[in-house]
Amino acid sequence: MLIPANSAPSSELKARPGPFVPAVISIRNREPTAMTLLLDIVTTAAILFIVSAGLLAIFGVLEIVNFAHGAWLTVGAYCAVVTGGLGLNPWLALPLAFVTGAVLGGVTERLIVRPLYARPLDAILATWGLGIVIGQLITLWFGRDVQFTENLLSGTIHVFGANYSLYRIFALAAAAVIGLGFAFLMEGTRLGLSARAIIMNEPLARALGLDTSKIRLVTFMIGTGLTALAGVLLTPLTSVDPTMGVAWLIGSFMLVMVAGSSFGALAIACLVFGGAQVLVSTFISPILGGITVAVLSALVLRISSKGFARV
Amino acid sequence: MLGILALCALALVIVGPMFLDRFSMNVLTRSMIYAILAITVDLLWGYAGVLTFGQAAFFGVGAYATAMLFTQVGSSPTLIGLALVLAIIVPVVLGLIVGWLSFYYGSTPIYATVISLVFPIVVTQLIYSGGTLTGSSSGLVGYTGLPFGLEGFFRLSGICLVIIAVGALIFVRSDGGRILTAIRDNETRCAYLGLNTQRIKIVLMAVLAGVAGLAGFLFANASGVVAPENTGFIFGTELVVWTALGGRGTILGPVLGAIGIDYLSANLSGELPFLWQLIIGSLFIVMIIFLPNGLAALVLRFTRRGRSELPIESSPELVMKTSLHHKNSIDGPLLRIDKLEKSYGSQKVLQDITLDVSPGELVSLVGPNGAGKTTMMRCLTDGNESSRGVVRVAGKDIAGMIPNQIVALGVGRKFQVASVFESLTVAECLRMARAALETPSFVSDSDVLGLPSAAIEILQLTGLDQRLSTQVSLLSHGQKQSLELAMVVALEPRMILLDEPTAGLTKAERTTIGAILKKLTSELGLAAILVEHDLDFVRDISSRIVVLHQGRLVLDGSVEEVVNSEIVKTIYSGGDHV
Structure with a gap:
C-alpha cells in the first residue's frame, strides 16, 4: 500500500534534522516516484517563495536586510496559535497575521530601521537584535514549548496519478497569488511605480516630489505583513516554537541575495535551489539538503555578483 | 602605559583563583576564552570593516579538532602538542578558503557577511552528520586533555588572553595595522595606492582563524566538552553583540564586553532566563542606533585621544627618500x-x-x-x-x-x-602611499616619515607639512585635494x-x-x-x-x-x- 506523502503533517514533519534545516521535505518510508518528486520540488519552491517574499520586498526597495525576518515568521505562526486558542476559524489567522505584522513593521521602520538606511551592515545587526527581543517576548508570553495549531487543510488530493498532500498543493496556489499580487502591485499601482523609482534613483525620486520616507514605511509594512502571513502558512508544515523562524532566516536571506530585487528571479532561484534541496535530501541526506540552498547561493554569488537578478 | 596595563592584567589572572569561588572561576575561564574571539571579531569588523559571523566556526573547528583527536586517538603529551598544531592549522587553511571566497576584486561587504553566515552553518551541519566521529548533536565529552585543574585553566586562558590582547593592541597601533583602518575607510584608494586589499584581508582572516582555533583548543581542554552550538552562527552573532556593546575598534572594549556579558549571563540567566536575553537584545539595538562605537566610545569621549587632540610632538619627522623603483628608463612611449x-x-x-x-x-x-x-x-x-x-x-x-x-x-x-x-591623520595617509613600496612595521609606529622630495615639496607648498598629525576629516576641500596629490606622488609613479x-x-x-x-x-x-x-x-x-x-x-x-x-x-x- 502506498503511503501518501505529506498527508499527516503533525506526525511526519515536526522533527528537524538540525538547527538550520527547515522542515520542508517530507520524510518518507518509501521510494519516491518521479511524480511525487516533481511535486515535492515545485511545492518546496513554492514554500521557499512564500517565506522569502517579504524579505525580498524590503531588500529590493530599501536595500536593507531585515534580519528580524525569522521573528516575523514566528509572530505570524503565533497569530495562528492565538486564533486557535480563541476558537476562531483558523483561516482568520491570515488577516490577523498580516495586520499584526504590518503594524509591528511600521513601528520597527520608524524606530529602528529609519536611522540606519545609511549603515546597511548596522541595520542587519539592529534587526537581528530585534529578532532576539521578539523571540524573548514570545517566550515570556507563551512559554518556550512547542505549540499546536489547527490544520488549515488536511487530507490528500489525487494529482497526475499520485496521492499528494492537499495543503502543499494549496501552498503552490498561495505562492502564485503572492507572486502575481506583487507583480500587480509593482507594475500596476502608483505605489509600485514610486517604489521602482526609488530602486532606480532615490535622490531623483525625492527631487521629483515623491514622499520617499512614506513609501519606505509602506514597503516595510507590506514586507513584514507578508512575512507574518507566511508564518501562518508555515504552521501546518513545521512546529511552532519561539525560535522556529531562525531556521528559515538563512535560507530566505540567501535566496534574496541571489534574487536581488526581482520577484521573477526569486521564483527561479526558489525552483532551482529548492529543487536541488529536495534532490539532495531525498537521495543523499536530509542534513546536507538543509545547507544546499545556502551553499549553492553563495557559489552563484561568487561566480556572478548579480546572482539571478539579470534574469 | 600598555606594559603596566598588561602586567596588572597578568597579575590579576594569576592571583585571581585565590579569591574566586569555583563557579566564578569556571565561568570566567570560559568568558576569557570568548574574549579572545571577541578580539578577532573586533580586528575584522571594528578595524577592517568586515562584518563576520564566521569566527564561531573557526573556534568550533579548533575545538572539535582537539576533542576528536583526544577521543579517537588518545592524549599523550605528543598528541596534545599535535592537537594544538591541528587546532591552529586547520582553521588557518579554512580561513584561507573562506577568505578567498569572500574577498575578490569587486566583491561587496555584504557578500563577505553572507559567506560568514554560510560557513558556520555548513560546519554545524557537517558535525551533525558526522556520526560517532563528531558525536553528532550531542557533541563530544569524556576525553582527557591537558592535565590542569580549574585554577590551571583559569590562569592559562587568562595569560593567553592578555598576550593576544597586547599583541592586537600593538598591531593596531603600528604603521602596518593602520592599513586595516585605511581599507575600512576607502578600499578603492588602497587599491590605487598599489595595495592588494583582497590579499591583505584573506591573510587577516586566515591569521584570525588560527587565533580562533587556538581559543577552540583552550575551550576543548578547559570545558571537557564540545557541542555543535560552539560552532554555530548563533554563537557567531553573540560574539558580534559583545564586540558591539563593548565598543568596536578598541580591542579592550570587546574584551570587557565579552567577559562582562558572559559572566553576567551565567549569573543572571538562572534567575531571569528570558528577561536577561531581552535586556541584552534591547541594549544591543539601542547601542547600534545611537552609540555605534559602543561603551568604549562613551569612555573615550572624555579622553584626549577620543577628541582627536593629539599632542603636536606625535607628528613624525619628514625625511627625504631617494627613489625606490622605476629607476630603469624604458624605451619608447610610457x-x-x-x-x-x-x-x-x-x-x-x-x-x-x-x-x-x-x-x-x-x-x-x-x-x-x-x-x-x-x-x-x-x-x-x-x-x-x-x-x-x-x-x-x-x-x-x-x-x-x-x-x-x-x-x-x-x-x-x-x-x-x-x-x-x-579617519587617519595626514602622516598616516602618506604612509599608506608608501606601504606598497616599503612594508611597514607591524609592531611599531615610526617617528620618521620618508617621502620622495617631490611629495615633500607639495606638502610644503600647501602647508600640509605643518599639519601632519591632523585628522584628515578636519581638513578643507582644497587641502584634501593637495594631500591626495602628495599621496599619488609619494607612490613614485x-x-x-x-x-x-x-x-x-x-x-x-x-x-x-x-x-x-x-x-x-x-x-x-x-x-x-x-x-x-x-x-x-x-x-x-x-x-x-x-x-x-x-x-x-x-x-x-x-x-x-x-x-x-x-x-x-x-x-x-x-x-x-x-
Missing part, C-alpha cells in the same frame, strides 16, 4: 593606447582611441561633458574596463590587471573627488592621471597645483594626463592637448594647434574665450 573602445551594449562611449604618451609630457584631455574623459581614465587604471583595444603601460599590456597591479607598473591616479582616508584636480579650488591653490604639475613633468620626467575643464589652466601648463568628443579622439596636438583650431571652437560653442 603609455601606448591602441584602438581603445568601451561600450555598454550597443552604446559606444569610447571608440578608436589611439594615443602615445612619453615621459616628461603633460597631456591635457579636454572635451565637453559626456565626451568619455573619465571613462578613458578608468580604462587606463583598470584592466577589466575596456571593451576592445590594447593599453600598454611601460610596454606591458594591462588587459585583465586589477588597479593595484597597474599601480605597480608606475601609474598613479588622482580622483575627481578627493579620495583620502577620513612614472605617470600620473589626474581627474579635474583644480575643481573647487581657489585661484591661489590652482596656481600652486599647476606649478607642481609642471615641475613633476618637465623637471622630474613624469608623464601626466590631466582631465580638465578650465581651459586657461590647461593652456598655461600643458605640453600637448587631446580633444575628445562623443567618445572619439578628434584632435591631438600642441597647445597652439588645438587652441586655434576650428573644431574646438565648434565643440565648445562660443569657443572664442579659449
